[in-house]
Amino acid sequence: MAERIDFQTEPARYRHWKLKFDGEVAELVMDVDENAGLFDGYQLKLNSYDLGVDIELNDAIQRLRFEHPEVKVVVLKSGKDRVFCAGANIRMLAGSTHTHKVNFCKFTNETRNSMEDASRHSGQKYICAVRGTAAGGGYELALATDHIILADDGNSTVALPELPLLAVLPGTGGLTRVTDKRKVRRDLADAFCTIEEGVKGARAVKWRLVDQVVANSKFEQTVKDTAKKLAAQSDRPSGAAGIRLTPIERKLDDKSVSYSCVRIDIERDARRATITIQGPAAAPPASAEAMVAEGAAFWPLRLARELDDAILHLRLNEPEIGVLIFKSQGEPAQVLAFDAFLEANKTHWLAREVLHYWKRALKRIDLTSRSLVALIEPGSCFAGTLAEIIFACDRSFMLIGSFQGDNRVPATITLSPANFGTYTMSNDLSRLATRFLGEPESLEKAKAGIGKPLEAEASEELGLVTTALDYIDWDDEVRIFLEERASFSADGLTGMEANLRFAGPETMETKIFGRLTAWQNWIFQRPNAAGAEGALKRYGTGVKANFNPERV
Amino acid sequence: MPETTNVDYSTKIPNNVGLTDDQRVLKALEQWHPGYIDWWMTMGPEGFQTSDVYLRTAVSIDPKGWAKFDYVKMPEYRWGILLAPRQEDRQVNFGVHKGEKAWQEVPGEYRAMLRRLIVIQGDTEPASVEQQRHLGKTAPSLYDMRNLFQVNVEEGRHLWAMVYLLQKYFGKDGREEAEGLLQRRSGDADKPRMLGAFNEATPDWLSFFMFTFFTDRDGKMQLESLAQSGFDPLSRTCRFMLTEEAHHMFVGETGVGRTIERTCQAMKEAGIEDPYDIAAVRKLGVIDLPTIQKKANLHFSLSLDLFGSEVSTNAANYYNSGLKGRFQETRIEDDHELTKASYPVSKLVDGQVKMIDEPALTAINMRLRDDYVADCAKGVDRWNKVIEKAGVNFRLKLPHVAFHRHIGEFQNAKATPEGQILSDAEWSKKKDQWIPSTSDGDFIASLMTPCWERGKFAPWISAPKVGIDNKAGDFEYVKIHQA
């Protein structure tokens, strides 16, 4: 794990996926190169995947939305003969640290959610054409699509064999999507999850595991017809040209990563990193066309991409950095001008994509298992969209007035309509609605403050920040908070924060990231799976696992 | 008495497993029976269902004299359930359960694995009948026609054998799988048979002989390893099937041998010394030896694919669980657990074929394949004796295991019959030298004219040394009544 994991790629560099375009339908073909695993020690046989495969998938899904507004339906299929996808590579899992496994699962979950997000919010539907076996993560990929077509050839099956085969759970939303999305009856779901070889043919339809089974000879045509039908329902523009997601510019060294409008500074001894966000340098473009012309340089898009990359980098490459400090620099009025621009153009396809991307990037912050803290100081621009970062944090500190010898005006927070529903969390509520779950009047008061620059004491009064401090107390209070945070158990903090962040209703996403992931992470640690005689360790050797029968 | 060495013909389904006392299974099999007959009528030998064929039928499971010969119309053949005699105190002889009493019922935890093994084996049996169904029309003699039909009815019986296990031991799932075995069709785009070689065409009689030599021999190896199973009913079933399988391989080996013999004889008579003078040899109306080599290359490589991946978790699980052993497991001298042993596996490393030691448990398929290759080589030697005896300067060879493969280590490589790795371009240029081309196929097809006269043989094949059941040369093995 010495090497840095890079989340940036592009189709020309893909090893495992192919994108094919035919008007409003695109094919996303999984054809994993078994010798191109991210790490040594395993081969990605039978279209099994590791993080490297999923990084490309994530990139492809993202590009389909931004670079291909004309694509209304994506057909997910396999490039291999008798196998659709065998799921996450088991030897990779068996050889990975617990930390890597958890981060891997989280990222793959986020990627599958982004497929569903494209379908639900962006008119880009996914069809899964399953020929061959779709097992474990392979079936979970299918589950993330809108419509699953299974070949009726006696060989093609869907399966969640994790329990019987590996003594673990399907870790990418499988159980949740089976019961909550496909609404498979619980006893049938129970049977399904214990049948190692899976279910095929008519029974797969009867149990609602797939939408249809089709004879081989009619398979291609059925997929085509279904794609056409779904495309007709899409509200994506016909004939619009996309923008190119050009490579992100980054400079890395041991202590920092700098992007065009994000900078990470790492204090390794203190195990914390400061993420500083740079506000826009110019006013928003004059029109939607001008925004398209700016393409990937359009500030909100550029910032979202850089912030997303920064968070992923910290998650995978800096596991010992326990606290992330968010700061910002810039002109709040300009941030708000971009919010107003996006709001005014929200029916334009690109503005819509940018807004949904911000929603996903913010969710990624919500789901990052580090202590998150916002420091709001003079010169900052936590307004509108950027204020969401404060609300994503576990704690926030805002300076009252100015530091000594600093003649800048005091820091403010300005809310915009974007803070009230544009960027929903996994629980389908806005961050402010979640924050004020028990005090609806506070939410109303905050709403009344839209557009007003709120200084520290007013922000504290409205409940938008945890603590307002003047310069006399600032250094000490912030230092003590950070030192205390560093002294707690990392595991305890991860559990506590994850529980406190998502108040309110359960959704499929919260269940996946909360319930399913927590169970999985527990099972991954238990000897029955991960012990020397556990199922994960013994998989592939032919020697049986030795289970401790005690129920906990 | 539920189990005997003699076959009970009082039931609709002849058996030695006490079906009369097992009403549940008898009923299930009787329900399956019409579907089977339906399959046989539509997919069995085409055009000869009303002919009288001189077939052997099992009357006992005693290795001596288990069969009797008589004329039978194939749809009236008494397909039955025949298991080798039960051995008292038989044990699981390998894997983690070694030393335990052999299982008479399916252990719950292995139910899915065992069912899969049985279904895969079962699927091959009707598949070959389907592949061979058009061959009767072009039979080179009544003798060969009978042999074809004997093989066909016995493959049908092997299907029965597997279906019995499914019906008796695997409940509702087993019944569904038994149905599935009648639904799939060799070469069908929608419902193909499960394994590759069983979806290939068997277009001519040389293919049929090659198939019974190479592919039925894979069947033999699979049955040999299932005969070692700790699940006793499977073991006993396979042991009896092996007695029938021997005849199938005999048909293959002697069929190819007689083809070679006739070619050499014709060459000598015409004074052709160069076996590579293909045009001259073909003019004689016999199949030239290089083309026979190409056919062998093709069938050998397709049959190797049936052994699966050289390194296989499934195979390791089957072995460790005591479900599927090695060839002649009990005669091998080791610990029969293999948790510490290793076994050399041929692999493609940096563009070269190398032997790499792998944990023996995961290399079970490789080991069985090695035993298979050795078994094939003996047969090829006997063919070479025929060529040698005729004084023709030619030797048939088994191609390298890397040649023309679609499964396992070499599936993405192109290799010569000697095992040298080639580029895709070189392969496309040269492959017609190594596997039969369309024109080779057309030439063989042109020789496939029927010869149904008693005691006569098509000009491309020699007569056998002895007749079936010691019958005289002009015996009427099939009384043809064409429907």
Ligand SMILES: [Fe+2]
């Ligand atoms: Fe057979």
Ligand SMILES: [Fe+2]
């Ligand atoms: Fe056979």
